[in-house]
Amino acid sequence: MHTPRLAALELKRFGRGKLPRAALVALLLLPLLYGALYLWSFWDPYGRLDRIPVALVNDDKGASADGKKVTAGEDITKGLRDSGTFDWHEVSAAAARKGVEDGTYYLSLTMPADFSKRVSSSAGDSPETGALQVRTNDANNYIVGQISRTVFSEVRSAASTKASRTFLDRIFVSFSDIHGQTVKAADGADKLKGGIGTAEAGSKDLADGLRDAKKGSGKLSKGLKKLDTGAGNLADGSAQVAAGTQTLADTVNGVADKAGPFLKDNEKTIGDTAQLVADSAKTIRANLDVLVKTAPVAAKGAHAASDTLDKVYKARCESVVLKDDACPDLKKAVTAASDVAKVADDVNTLVVDQHGDLKKLDANLATLQTQAQALADHAPHLSEDLDDAVAKVDKLNDGASKVAAGAKTLHAGLGTASTGATDLDTGVGKLKTGAVDLSGGLYKLVDGSGKLAGGLHDGAAQIPDYDKQDRDQRTGVMSDPVHLASQDLHKAPNYGTGFAPYFIPLSLWVGAMVAYMLIAPMNRRALAAGASAWRIALAGWLPVVAVGVLQTVALMAVLHWAIGLEMVRAAGTIGFLFLVTACFGAIVQWLNARFGAAGRILVLALLMLQLTSAGGTYPVQTSPGFFNAIHPFLPMSYVVEALRRLITGGGLGPVWHACVVLVAFTAGALALTALSARRRQVWTLDRLHPELSL
Numbered sequence: 252m253h254t255p256r257l258a259a260l261e262l263k264r265f266g267r268g269k270l271p272r273a274a275l276v277a278l279l280l281l282p283l284l285y286g287a288l289y290l291w292s293f294w295d296p297y298g299r300l301d302r303i304p305v306a307l308v309n310d311d312k313g314a315s316a317d318g319k320k321v322t323a324g325e326d327i328t329k330g331l332r333d334s335g336t337f338d339w340h341e342v343s344a345a346a347a348r349k350g351v352e353d354g355t356y357y358l359s360l361t362m363p364a365d366f367s368k369r370v371s372s373s374a375g376d377s378p379e380t381g382a383l384q385v386r387t388n389d390a391n392n393y394i395v396g397q398i399s400r401t402v403f404s405e406v407r408s409a410a411s412t413k414a415s416r417t418f419l420d421r422i423f424v425s426f427s428d429i430h431g432q433t434v435k436a437a438d439g440a441d442k443l444k445g446g447i448g449t450a451e452a453g454s455k456d457l458a459d460g461l462r463d464a465k466k467g468s469g470k471l472s473k474g475l476k477k478l479d480t481g482a483g484n485l486a487d488g489s490a491q492v493a494a495g496t497q498t499l500a501d502t503v504n505g506v507a508d509k510a511g512p513f514l515k516d517n518e519k520t521i522g523d524t525a526q527l528v529a530d531s532a533k534t535i536r537a538n539l540d541v542l543v544k545t546a547p548v549a550a551k552g553a554h555a556a557s558d559t560l561d562k563v564y565k566a567r568c569e570s571v572v573l574k575d576d577a578c579p580d581l582k583k584a585v586t587a588a589s590d591v592a593k594v595a596d597d598v599n600t601l602v603v604d605q606h607g608d609l610k611k612l613d614a615n616l617a618t619l620q621t622q623a624q625a626l627a628d629h630a631p632h633l634s635e636d637l638d639d640a641v642a643k644v645d646k647l648n649d650g651a652s653k654v655a656a657g658a659k660t661l662h663a664g665l666g667t668a669s670t671g672a673t674d675l676d677t678g679v680g681k682l683k684t685g686a687v688d689l690s691g692g693l694y695k696l697v698d699g700s701g702k703l704a705g706g707l708h709d710g711a712a713q714i715p716d717y718d719k720q721d722r723d724q725r726t727g728v729m730s731d732p733v734h735l736a737s738q739d740l741h742k743a744p745n746y747g748t749g750f751a752p753y754f755i756p757l758s759l760w761v762g763a764m765v766a767y768m769l770i771a772p773m774n775r776r777a778l779a780a781g782a783s784a785w786r787i788a789l790a791g792w793l794p795v796v797a798v799g800v801l802q803t804v805a806l807m808a809v810l811h812w813a814i815g816l817e818m819v820r821a822a823g824t825i826g827f828l829f830l831v832t833a834c835f836g837a838i839v840q841w842l843n844a845r846f847g848a849a850g851r852i853l854v855l856a857l858l859m860l861q862l863t864s865a866g867g868t869y870p871v872q873t874s875p876g877f878f879n880a881i882h883p884f885l886p887m888s889y890v891v892e893a894l895r896r897l898i899t900g901g902g903l904g905p906v907w908h909a910c911v912v913l914v915a916f917t918a919g920a921l922a923l924t925a926l927s928a929r930r931r932q933v934w935t936l937d938r939l940h941p942e943l944s945l
Contacts, residue, residue, distance in 0.1 A: 282758035282802045287809045294747030294814060305337035306347035306359035314368040324362035327383075331360070351388050358387045449566075460559045467552035472673050481538035488531040493648075493655035495524055500648035504641065526627040532620035536613050550592070550599035557588035580685055587678035594671025597664070615650045622646075741900035744817065751816055752894035753867025755806065756831060756887050760861070762802045763835040764854050766795045772843040773928050787928035788921050792833075792840050799832030819900040827897060827906065831890050834913040837920035838886070844927040861887035886916045 311324025332339055340356065347359035361384040564585050568578035622643060743749040774782075774790040782790075807825060810816040818824045842850035842857070864871060864878040865887045871879055882888050893909035896902065 282762040282806045287758075287806060287814060291747070291814050294745060296746055300336055301338055303337050304356050305339055306350050306356040307331060307339045307341050308344050308347045308359060308361040309341065310344060310364045311362040311366040312364050312368075314365075321367045323367040327362060348386065351386050354388075358385065360385055460556070467548075467556075476673075477541070481534075481541070484534070484538075488535065490655045490659070491531075493652045495527075496648040496650075497652070500645050504645070522627045522631065526623070529620045529623035529627060532616040532623065536616045536620070547599050550595035553588070553592040553595035557585070557592040560585045560588045577685060577688070584678060584681065584685060587674070591671055591674060591678060594667065594674075597667065597671075615653065619650050741819070743899050747814065748816060748898065750867070751810070751898055752891045753865065755810075755828065755894060756835075756865075756890045757858075757862065758806060759799065759802065759828065759832055760835050760839075760858050760887070763795060763799060763832065763839045764851070764858070766798050766836070767839050767843045767854075768851070770794050770798075772840045772924070773931060778928065778931055784925040784929040785921075787931075788840075788844075788924040791844070792837055792921060792924070795836040795840065796833050799836055800829055803828045803832055816898075818898045820897045823906070824894065824897040827893060827910070830910060830913050830917075834886055834917045834920075837917045837924070841920040841924045841927065844924045844931070857885075861885045864888065865891045867891050886913060889913065 307328060309324045309328045311322070313325070314321045328341070331337075340350075342350065344361060347356065347361065350356035351359050363384060366383075564578070564582060568582070626643070770791070772791045773787050778787060803825065807816075807828070811818070811821075838857075839854050842853045844850070846853055860881060864874065864882045864885060866874075866882065871882050871888075889905070889909035889912045893906040896906050
């Protein structure tokens with residue numbers, strides 16, 4: 252009998268009664284219990300997180316920063332309610348703690364009372380970190396805790412980014428303020444440089460003027476000293492003359508009766524005295540001309556120096572933004588120059604006021620000189636002109652007294668003027684030295700102010716000045732400088748699609764395992780008839796392959812049309828699963844044929860090894876070393892990897908590799924089953940009395 256007919260006979264016996272038919276239907280639908288139900292339950296758990304009750308506690312009391320109200324807790328609460336991530340329940344802290352403990356809420360999120368204060372503290376002197384408080388309870392559900400850590404990490408990142416944007420925006424605004432103030436400072440430095448330049452030019456003029464003033468004051472001081480000496484001599488001489496004339500007048504008037512004899516006895520003395528008076532009058536007249544010429548020039552020079560110093564002081568110390576360090580000394584110089592000018596004015600006033608008297612004095616001196624000279628000339632004849640002489644002596648006495656009084660006043664005024672001129676010369680000398688120092692200091696100040704202005708302009712150019720658009724752009728980048736540019740290649744649309752490559756081969760393996768509980772791994776009729784080992788192996792394999800094909804069609808139909816599994820390569824997926832069914836059927840057949848009842852236990856053990864080493868959930872590299880070691884030697888490892896490429900997309904290299912591996916496993920298992928069939932054709936005591944029977 253041919254192999255296909257033997258396989259058909261094996262399947263035909265399921266139609267001989269209701270129970271076999273029910274068993275066949277159960278066999279066909281069994282993979283659905285593993286594949287469809289499992290995938291349905293895991294299909295899209297992340298899409299239903301809004302059904303998970305979570306406690307939300309907002310104890311934040313808000314804060315103020317730069318005059319603005321900060322409500323970070325309220326902002327986050329509103330954002331979470333609008334996000335629909337979980338089923339949020341706003342409760343008190345005590346209710347949240349109790350709910351997480353008794354399982355009413357899977358977890359809780361708390362904004363503490365000082366949350367806004369800490370968030371806004373980044374702009375103050377003592378910045379602090381704001382902490383969101385999360386409470387989980389793995390006794391409620393471990394996976395929910397893991398999911399919440401991811402979700403709340405995104406919440407924390409968003410809150411930190413918002414706080415960073417606010418803080419960085421304040422920094423950029425401060426940059427703009429600093430830039431503006433630096434520009435103003437640079438403009439002020441430019442004005443300062445100009446003002447100091449003007450002052451420096453004025454200080455040069457001042458120094459030059461004070462040099463000239465020093466020369467004039469020196470000449471004035473020397474002239475007044477000479478004039479004072481002459482006035483002293485004049486005062487002494489006029490006093491002596493006045494004393495002599497007084498004596499003469501007293502004598503003449505007192506001894507008028509005895510004048511004749513006296514004159515005769517004292518003619519020579521009278522002549523000598525008259526000659527002395529004439530010579531003294533001549534000297535005084537010569538010095539009066541020097542005084543009249545020198546006094547106005549000295550007063551004018553003193554006033555010119557005083558006015559120049561006053562102008563320099565006003566320009567350097569009263570009408571400028573930045574006052575000079577030399578201003579106090581300059582003020583003293585102005586006061587000294589003013590005092591000298593007053594003294595010079597006093598001398599000049601004295602000369603002017605006494606100008607008429609001086610003329611009279613000069614005239615009187617001239618008269619005195621003439622008369623004294625005449626007396627000296629006529630002394631030998633005085634006795635003869637006694638009467639005339641008495642009258643003339645009286646008149647001479649009056650004139651001499653007046654000359655002595657005027658000479659005394661003149662000498663006192665010239666003494667004061669000489670002292671003032673000396674002080675003026677000393678003060679102007681100090682002023683000249685100070686003006687030279689001032690000019691040098693101002694030159695350095697001009698150079699320094701130029702460097703200051705240039706440095707401020709350079710600094711202003713380097714300080715950034717951001718407008719609102721620039722600030723928004725820069726704060727956005729700096730608050731979140733690293734952007735995750737995520738790109739999913741061949742993205743699975745949901746959780747169930749990602750797990751389908753793992754649950755589908757599981758269900759097909761279970762289908763093959765149950766199939767060989769109902770179908771004999773080796774056809775008994777073929778064994779009894781002595782058919783070839785290959786025909787026996789194929790006759791026991793083909794019925795399970797046929798059932799596996801029907802199981803695959805039913806499973807994939809339900810997954811696609813009922814649950815919604817979308818496959819990038821649907822036809823390729825179905826064809827590949829037919830090959831998977833054939834391979835799994837061959838392996839399960841061999842284990843049952845070779846080991847009998849114990850083979851069913853081995854089939855289950857092999858399933859467990861494949862499930863733990865196939866890498867269907869976590870990457871196999873995350874598993875212990877044992878599972879990494881057996882991973883390359885089990886067929887389900889290749890099936891899972893190939894189904895991922897067929898369902899979600901990607902290169903077909905792993906698919907073709909898996910096909911080669913599955914064909915090799917299928918051929919090897921069929922060969923081993925044929926070898927077991929050959930052995931089964933020989934009866935032994937173990938076959939007649941097996942140790943274990945299931």
